[in-house]
Structure formats: C-alpha cells, structure tokens
Amino acid sequence: MKDKKVRHAVGIDFGGTSIKMGLVNERGEIKAKRKFNTSEAPSQEAWLDSVSKNIELMFKEVPSAEATFAGIGVGVPGFVDFDRGFVYNLTNVPGWTAVPLVQLLEKRFGKIARVDNDVNAMALGECTFGAGRAYQNAVFVTLGTGVGGGILLNNNLFRGAYSMAGEIGHVSIDMNGVKSPTGKGGLEQYIGNRQIVERAVRLMNEGRKSIIKEMAKEASDDITPKLIEQAARKGDALALEIFDYVADCLATVFASVTYLIQPQAFIVGGGVAQAGKFLFEPLQQHLKERLSPYFSEHIVVKTAELGNDAGMIGSATLVFME
Amino acid sequence: MKDKKVRHAVGIDFGGTSIKMGLVNERGEIKAKRKFNTSEAPSQEAWLDSVSKNIELMFKEVPSAEATFAGIGVGVPGFVDFDRGFVYNLTNVPGWTAVPLVQLLEKRFGKIARVDNDVNAMALGECTFGAGRAYQNAVFVTLGTGVGGGILLNNNLFRGAYSMAGEIGHVSIDMNGVKSPTGKGGLEQYIGNRQIVERAVRLMNEGRKSIIKEMAKEASDDITPKLIEQAARKGDALALEIFDYVADCLATVFASVTYLIQPQAFIVGGGVAQAGKFLFEPLQQHLKERLSPYFSEHIVVKTAELGNDAGMIGSATLVFME
Numbered sequence: 001m002k003d004k005k006v007r008h009a010v011g012i013d014f015g016g017t018s019i020k021m022g023l024v025n026e027r028g029e030i031k032a033k034r035k036f037n038t039s040e041a042p043s044q045e046a047w048l049d050s051v052s053k054n055i056e057l058m059f060k061e062v063p064s065a066e067a068t069f070a071g072i073g074v075g076v077p078g079f080v081d082f083d084r085g086f087v088y089n090l091t092n093v094p095g096w097t098a099v100p101l102v103q104l105l106e107k108r109f110g111k112i113a114r115v116d117n118d119v120n121a122m123a124l125g126e127c128t129f130g131a132g133r134a135y136q137n138a139v140f141v142t143l144g145t146g147v148g149g150g151i152l153l154n155n156n157l158f159r160g161a162y163s164m165a166g167e168i169g170h171v172s173i174d175m176n177g178v179k180s181p182t183g184k185g186g187l188e189q190y191i192g193n194r195q196i197v198e199r200a201v202r203l204m205n206e207g208r209k210s211i212i213k214e215m216a217k218e219a220s221d222d223i224t225p226k227l228i229e230q231a232a233r234k235g236d237a238l239a240l241e242i243f244d245y246v247a248d249c250l251a252t253v254f255a256s257v258t259y260l261i262q263p264q265a266f267i268v269g270g271g272v273a274q275a276g277k278f279l280f281e282p283l284q285q286h287l288k289e290r291l292s293p294y295f296s297e298h299i300v301v302k303t304a305e306l307g308n309d310a311g312m313i314g315s316a317t318l319v320f321m322e
Numbered sequence: 323m324k325d326k327k328v329r330h331a332v333g334i335d336f337g338g339t340s341i342k343m344g345l346v347n348e349r350g351e352i353k354a355k356r357k358f359n360t361s362e363a364p365s366q367e368a369w370l371d372s373v374s375k376n377i378e379l380m381f382k383e384v385p386s387a388e389a390t391f392a393g394i395g396v397g398v399p400g401f402v403d404f405d406r407g408f409v410y411n412l413t414n415v416p417g418w419t420a421v422p423l424v425q426l427l428e429k430r431f432g433k434i435a436r437v438d439n440d441v442n443a444m445a446l447g448e449c450t451f452g453a454g455r456a457y458q459n460a461v462f463v464t465l466g467t468g469v470g471g472g473i474l475l476n477n478n479l480f481r482g483a484y485s486m487a488g489e490i491g492h493v494s495i496d497m498n499g500v501k502s503p504t505g506k507g508g509l510e511q512y513i514g515n516r517q518i519v520e521r522a523v524r525l526m527n528e529g530r531k532s533i534i535k536e537m538a539k540e541a542s543d544d545i546t547p548k549l550i551e552q553a554a555r556k557g558d559a560l561a562l563e564i565f566d567y568v569a570d571c572l573a574t575v576f577a578s579v580t581y582l583i584q585p586q587a588f589i590v591g592g593g594v595a596q597a598g599k600f601l602f603e604p605l606q607q608h609l610k611e612r613l614s615p616y617f618s619e620h621i622v623v624k625t626a627e628l629g630n631d632a633g634m635i636g637s638a639t640l641v642f643m644e
Binding site (some may be wrong): 257 | 457458459473481483484485486490498504542571574584585612613614616617620
C-alpha cells in the first residue's frame with residue numbers, strides 16, 4: 001500500500017545499438033526492464049510504437065505502477081535542446097535529425113516527457129541515486145570511446161547558456177597537443193578507449209616489454225582497455241604505467257575543473273573506471289599533486305555505482321525533477 | 323526627488339597599497355569617492371575608524387544618500403568565506419588573518435555588510451553594470467601580476483561548494499608545464515605580467531630583433547607589458563608575437579571553460595587587456611580555432627569597461643544583491 005504514493009516513470013536509454021527501458025520509482029529502483037534493438041524501429045513512428053508496446057508490457061509486470069505513472073524520460077546519444085525538448089541530431093542513429101521528441105511523446109502518452117543527452121541523464125542518475133547522492137555539486141565523467149561529462153549544481157543538471165555545457169572530454173590538457181575538430185589537446189584525444197590502446201601498441205612497438213601482446217594472442221582478441229587492465233592485475237609494468245598516464249591526464253582536467261567550479265565530488269564511470277585501484281589510486285595521488293591544499297582537502301573522487309542502469313534511472317529522474 | 327528611492331551602498335576596494343571607497347547608487351553610479359593608504363590603518367580598529375570617517379565625508383558631499391544608505395560591501399585581496407563574512411587571510415596585508423569582517427562592520431555601522439574577494443567583486447561589478455551587463459552567464463578574467471577570475475551564473479556570483487571557485491589562473495594549459503604550488507601548467511605561469519616580460523627578455527637574449535630593449539633604455543624604465551604594447555603599436559614583430567602567444571594561452575583556457583560551463587561571454591580586464599586589438603584580435607581568432615562551430619558561434623569576448631572602479635562598484639553591488 002505504501003508504494004501507491006510513490007510515483008513511477010519510464011526511463012529510456014536510447015543507444016545506437018539498443019533501446020533500454022526501465023520502469024523506475026522515485027527511490028531510483030528499477031521495477032521492470034525491457035529492451036529492443038534500435039534497428040527494429042527505423043522510423044520515429046515505429047520507435048514510438050515499440051516504446052508504447054514495451055510500456056504496456058512493463059505495466060503488466062507491475063500493475064500497481066500504472067496509477068502512479070508520471071511520465072517518460074529519454075537519454076539520447078547526441079545533441080539536444082533540453083528546454084525545447086528537441087533533438088538536433090543523433091550521432092549514430094540515422095533519421096533522428098530535428099525531432100520534437102518531447103512533443104511527440106507527450107501527444108502519444110498524455111504524460112510529462114523530457115529528453116536530454118545520454119551523459120547528462122547518467123550524471124543525473126548517479127548524482128541522485130548512485131555514487132553522488134550525498135553531494136549537491138558534483139561532476140560526472142564517463143570513460144569510453146569518448147569522454148563524456150555532466151555537471152550537477154545544487155542537485156540540478158547545469159546545462160550552460162545554450163544547453164551544451166559539461167563537455168569535459170574537450171577540455172585541453174596541452175595547448176599544443178593533438179588536433180581534433182574540437183580544438184587542441186582535448187582530454188579524450190588521450191584517454192578515449194582507442195587512444196589508450198594505441199598508446200600501449202606504440203610503446204610496445206618502441207621496444208617496451210609487456211605481457212599485453214601475448215595475452216591478446218592467447219585470447220585471440222584485440223588489445224582493449226579491459227585486456228590492459230588484466231595485464232595490470234598481473235603486475236605488468238607497461239599496463240600499470242598506462243593507467244598511471246590515464247589517471248594523470250584525468251587529474252589534470254579534474255584539477256582545472258576544481259579551480260574553476262570547485263565541486264564536492266567527481267564521479268567516474270564507464271569501462272575504464274572498472275580498472276578500480278589501478279586507475280583511482282594514481283588519480284587521487286596526481287590530483288593531490290595538482291591542487292593547492294585548500295582545494296585538495298575538500299575534493300572527493302568516487303567510482304560510479306549504477307553501471308549500465310545509470311542511463312535508465314537518470315532518464316526517469318528527469319521526470320521526477322519536474 | 324526621484325533619487326530618494328534609489329538605494330546607496332559604500333563599496334570598498336581593499337588593496338595592498340590603498341583603500342578606495344565609493345558611494346555607489348543602485349544604478350552602479352559612483353556619487354562620491356574617498357581613498358586612504360592601507361599603511362595608515364595598521365590595525366582593524368584603525369581601519370574601521372578610517373572607513374567610518376570617510377563614509378561621513380562622503381555623506382557630507384552627497385547628503386541625500388544618507389537616508390537611502392543600505393550597507394557596506396568590501397572586496398579584499400585574499401581568501402574569504404563569503405557566507406560567513408569571514409576573512410581567512412589577506413595575501414599582502416599583515417594583521418588580517420581570521421577576521422570576522424562582516425560582523426565587525428555590521429556592529430559598527432548597523433547596516434548590512436558583505437565581504438568577498440576582490441576579483442569576485444570586480445566580476446560582479448563588470449557583469450552587473452559594465453561590459454557584462456547584458457549577460458546572465460559570464461566569466462570575468464583580470465590580467466595582472468596574477469590572472470584572476472570570477473564566474474557569474476544566472477546573474478549571481480558562483481562560488482562553488484566551498485566558496486573558492488573561479489580560480490581561472492590555475493587552469494592548466496599544459497599537463498607537463500611550469501610547476502607551481504597550484505599545479506602544473508597553470509595559465510598565470512605563462513601570462514602573468516612578470517611571465518610576459520620574461521618571455522620577451524628570453525626571446526631577445528636568444529637573438530630575436532626587437533625595438534623593446536631600446537624603448538626601455540630611452541624611457542629609462544624596466545620592460546613592462548605596457549612597453550611591449552607600445553612596441554606592438556609601432557609594428558614590432560616580437561611584441562606582436564608575444565601578444566599572439568598571450569592570446570593563444572588565454573584562448574586555450576576560454577575554450578576549455580566554454581566546453582565545460584558554456585557561458586555567454588568572457589569579460590577581460592586588467593592591465594594587459596589595455597592592449598586592445600593586439601590582444602583581442604588574435605584572442606578571437608585562436609578561440610574560434612579551438613572551438614567546434616556550435617560553441618564558437620555563441621561565445622562573446624569583450625573588454626572590461628569599469629577600469630579601476632570595478633572593485634568599488636562591485637563591492638557595493640554585493641549589498642544590492644541582498
């Protein structure tokens with residue numbers, strides 16, 4: 001009976017490969033999950049149909065949630081105007097340019113709808129129900145193919161003047177560094193998944209000894225950050241050095257961000273964050289070296305806690321924030 | 323008669339050399355000014371006495387202001403807890419450690435008092451009544467011995483979780499760069515006044531031709547950023563190159579700040595900003611190179627407008643914000 005007053009929202013993690021849907025309550029708990037392939041819904045109409053069908057299936061699973069259904073939140077991989085509920089463009093999903101998604105959802109379901117970029121949604125999830133729940137001001141970073149970020153100020157996502165703030169992966173760590181369409185020396189040009197692997201390969205080609213190569217051969221697999229992490233667990237010096245380097249790049253940006261906006265905490269998620277102590281111990285140490293005591297004593301660095309659920313939970317949270 | 327409803331506040335720009343006081347109205351206009359030497363008030367008691375005496379003199383000058391006197395704001399050169407109205411320490415003023423300044427002022431004058439660091443006060447002044455008055459989200463930067471900054475979000479100073487945000491001079495432009503107590507590669511290690519001069523001297527010692535040296539000799543003066551600016555006006559290639567370099571360092575940080583918090587505008591003040599087009603033209607150009615189009619098309623860079631009055635006007639504004 002108690003749950004009757006707890007609202008529910010559907011959080012949709014819109015990925016390039018699959019669409020993950022969660023029926024989430026106001027405590028951040030996922031009560032039901034559904035998933036379909038992005039390719040199965042090639043048009044916006046087909047996507048809305050699939051979403052609708054899966055919402056019905058989740059309500060069948062959790063009938064009590066229907067009466068407290070507050071709305072739908074979506075985290076998308078691309079550029080969004082949050083205030084207008086408008087999708088400019090999705091990076092890896094054809095057919096999603098200039099879509100008034102909030103309008104389409106509200107018309108279809110008669111409930112509140114919200115859309116934000118996927119990293120903002122994850123940041124909101126982690127900072128409301130995950131590793132950042134104790135903090136009002138936190139910066140979330142996710143390490144993957146790219147390096148994404150989201151900023152929470154006063155428990156709210158901070159979107160900047162034109163809805164695109166939080167692009168921590170483009171913060172420069174070297175004014176004369178690697179060129180890209182977003183500038184020179186941007187963080188993700190050094191610690192994106194591909195760049196981490198390229199660094200390992202380059203150092204081995206330069207003659208550095210490491211077990212990474214034979215581990216990849218044994219596993220008949222490419223070298224990946226995961227494999228470098230496994231080598232680090234076995235004490236491989238090169239693998240440890242690579243995580244130390246990744247940590248120092250990250251510490252450079254965390255120090256700059258701290259001097260600039262002084263959050264309470266950094267929450268780090270994504271694949272490379274799975275490396276645990278191999279990443280976080282040097283990260284803490286380098287961050288301390290890079291901050292004056294007054295700044296370093298206050299700052300907290302934590303691993304994200306919600307894993308793959310962060311997007312669904314955070315997208316649902318967009319609805320609860322209203 | 324109309325002015326009767328317009329409140330007045332006293333804004334105090336507390337410098338290491340002199341204390342500048344302004345009687346400021348809510349429109350940001352200075353109606354009277356006073357000044358005394360910091361060394362003339364060696365104790366807190368003597369400082370309060372001098373402030374009191376000068377407030378009386380300003381009210382004699384503008385008698386109508388006394389009835390609308392709202393309070394006193396102070397910008398100090400050092401570390402402050404704004405919320406507690408507490409001065410931790412002033413960098414170049416002995417005897418000002420752990421001072422509950424707001425409490426002392428409120429007890430003495432029976433009016434609202436506020437204290438903030440001097441750069442925050444300048445930022446507030448510029449962004450309320452100066453070059454930033456059209457923007458709700460702006461970043462103020464002052465170029466001098468050090469590089470200071472203040473961030474305005476939603477027309478309010480943003481102080482971060484522990485009252486010390488906005489230290490833009492410590493943002494790193496090179497993770498392996500110049501070491502200092504605040505990290506590695508901090509912006510002010512490259513474009514502080516002394517560092518600019520050292521760069522000019524080093525390049526001339528390395529054999530670069532320039533009129534800077536003989537200009538200094540003729541003027542019987544040290545090489546200063548001002549003198550390098552004068553050489554730039556005469557078309558000196560080295561002087562122009564130095565401003566281009568300063569602009570590129572600044573653009574690196576402005577790009578990082580834009581990716582992170584996406585303000586509407588940067589407002590640049592301080593001595594080096596007087597170089598006008600020699601600084602701002604390359605700054606605009608480098609910033610554009612360092613930002614993707616969506617970010618670069620929105621961002622504005624402007625010269626500060628209030629000059630030496632920014633501190634007084636901004637300190638008074640701290641009172642009006644209440």
